[in-house]
Amino acid sequence: MRLYKIEYPGATPKLMKLDTDKGPIKSVELGESGRGRVHKIIPIIGEGPEVRAKRTDNGIVLIRGNWEDTDRALVIINTVGDYDRFRNYGLFSAEGVEEVESGFFAFGEAGRLPGGPEMLAVVKPGAVFKLNSKYTHTWYMFTKEGWVLETPVERRARLALLEVEQGGGEWL
Amino acid sequence: MAVKTPHIALTLRGNSVKKAMRVENRIIPFKPHWGINRHNSSLLASTEEDSLQHVVYVAKTKNGVVLVSCSEEPQRELVLVQEYETGSGAKKWPGFRVNFGDEVCRLSRASTCGGSGCETWTLVSAPLGWAENIASQFQNVRDVESQSISYNPGVILEKLPDPFEKEGREIAEAVTRLLGGSADKAYQILEREYNAGYGRASRQAALIRAIPGSEDDPVAVKLVHATTASTLNNLLQQALAYLEKGIKSNDPLVEDDEADGLMAAAMRKAGLI
Numbered sequence: 001m002r003l004y005k006i007e008y009p010g011a012t013p014k015l016m017k018l019d020t021d022k023g024p025i026k027s028v029e030l031g032e033s034g035r036g037r038v039h040k041i042i043p044i045i046g047e048g049p050e051v052r053a054k055r056t057d058n059g060i061v062l063i064r065g066n067w068e069d070t071d072r073a074l075v076i077i078n079t080v081g082d083y084d085r086f087r088n089y090g091l092f093s094a095e096g097v098e099e100v101e102s103g104f105f106a107f108g109e110a111g112r113l114p115g116g117p118e119m120l121a122v123v124k125p126g127a128v129f130k131l132n133s134k135y136t137h138t139w140y141m142f143t144k145e146g147w148v149l150e151t152p153v154e155r156r157a158r159l160a161l162l163e164v165e166q167g168g169g170e171w172l
Numbered sequence: 173m174a175v176k177t178p179h180i181a182l183t184l185r186g187n188s189v190k191k192a193m194r195v196e197n198r199i200i201p202f203k204p205h206w207g208i209n210r211h212n213s214s215l216l217a218s219t220e221e222d223s224l225q226h227v228v229y230v231a232k233t234k235n236g237v238v239l240v241s242c243s244e245e246p247q248r249e250l251v252l253v254q255e256y257e258t259g260s261g262a263k264k265w266p267g268f269r270v271n272f273g274d275e276v277c278r279l280s281r282a283s284t285c286g287g288s289g290c291e292t293w294t295l296v297s298a299p300l301g302w303a304e305n306i307a308s309q310f311q312n313v314r315d316v317e318s319q320s321i322s323y324n325p326g327v328i329l330e331k332l333p334d335p336f337e338k339e340g341r342e343i344a345e346a347v348t349r350l351l352g353g354s355a356d357k358a359y360q361i362l363e364r365e366y367n368a369g370y371g372r373a374s375r376q377a378a379l380i381r382a383i384p385g386s387e388d389d390p391v392a393v394k395l396v397h398a399t400t401a402s403t404l405n406n407l408l409q410q411a412l413a414y415l416e417k418g419i420k421s422n423d424p425l426v427e428d429d430e431a432d433g434l435m436a437a438a439m440r441k442a443g444l445i
Contacts, residue, residue: 135210135211136210136211136213151213152213153199153213153214153215154197154199156215156218156235156236157198157199157215157218157235157236158218159233159235159236160215160218160233160235160236160237160238161198161218161220161238163233163234163235163238164231164233164238164240168233169231169232169233169238170174170231170232170233171174171175171176171177171229171230171231172176172177172179172229172230172231172232172248172277172279172297
């Protein structure tokens with residue numbers, strides 16, 4: 001499975017490089033440490049262009065290899081980004097998304113201001129979810145061809161056209 | 173078989189009716205001139221293609237309005253009504269509002285959420301001639317109050333007097349008497365700058381540029397400024413103020429040995445004093 005990362009709500013998912021100039025990456029981190037926060041470190045072992053998550057008694061491990069037998073993908077989703085008053089952080093209207101592990105970001109010294117999770121999830125083709133950003137939200141769809149991002153207006157327009165194509169709607 | 177009514181697609185903004193509707197990425201976009209729309213997620217309408225014919229069929233779905241191009245004789249109008257209140261820099265121009273009556277069917281709506289000025293765009297299905305009727309009633313004249321207009325098929329309104337017209341004529345005639353040139357041309361320049369919403373400084377600069385030789389002549393510049401900065405009733409006071417400051421030069425406007433200064437000479441030449 002390919003490993004993607006969504007760095008903040010509204011960001012385009014990027015394919016994570018498992019090998020850097022300094023050598024292969026040893027782990028991925030979720031969330032942050034501190035009061036009211038949850039910090040998780042997921043080790044990466046092995047060699048190969050893709051990864052697969054394995055659940056063990058002591059936690060999740062990402063194993064590198066040639067895992068080309070699946071259309072699914074792994075994605076690290078940061079649902080928080082920057083602090084906004086009154087915003088609900090999280091993954092909304094999710095379908096086809098299986099959470100594997102998650103950390104937690106929070107705001108304020110004691111972590112009592114609103115926060116949200118950063119999660120590692122498995123997505124299958126057709127998966128869809130929504131992330132809130134400051135003034136709007138962004139719809140993410142994972143397809144066999146890759147990721148599709150839509151604004152609320154674009155999504156409503158597409159669904160309205162689809163409805164008419166399927167014979168729905170009321171003609172004036 | 174569902175009955176489809178062909179609509180002619182129009183955009184109504186103030187006293188302007190355009191026989192078209194803007195389409196971007198198969199969406200009728202909400203792009204206001206005034207205000208900001210960062211919160212807005214309203215869909216005005218979506219279209220099957222990236223361009224729209226003049227005549228369309230209209231479908232209402234639970235996700236929004238869909239427009240499908242057709243080539244039949246229109247029976248109703250599909251009007252994108254762009255109501256607005258002007259913002260900073262154009263506060264003297266009237267705002268445009270429409271009172272929607274029972275004759276129209278409102279389909280979708282999008283509004284701004286802040287900033288200077290505001291706009292509300294509404295997509296409506298209306299009887300033929302509705303948009304032209306609203307547009308003909310709107311007086312888009314500076315210094316006239318904002319208007320909220322209702323559909324009234326029998327109404328014939330008189331054109332409101334333009335408050336600029338009288339003052340602009342007086343200024344143009346005074347300037348051309350002082351510096352030469354055509355009064356009509358000077359008025360056209362002033363009117364154009366005024367209608368474009370430009371301020372006094374811009375009108376003065378345009379007038380100076382239009383009168384040959386005045387651009388390099390500081391006295392001519394001062395005369396234009398004095399004439400356009402105040403009404404003609406105050407021109408005499410301006411002249412006296414210049415006299416007190418002792419502005420004198422060898423300007424060609426001074427024909428004789430004028431002891432009382434350039435401005436007074438110019439005004440005497442223009443027949444104002």
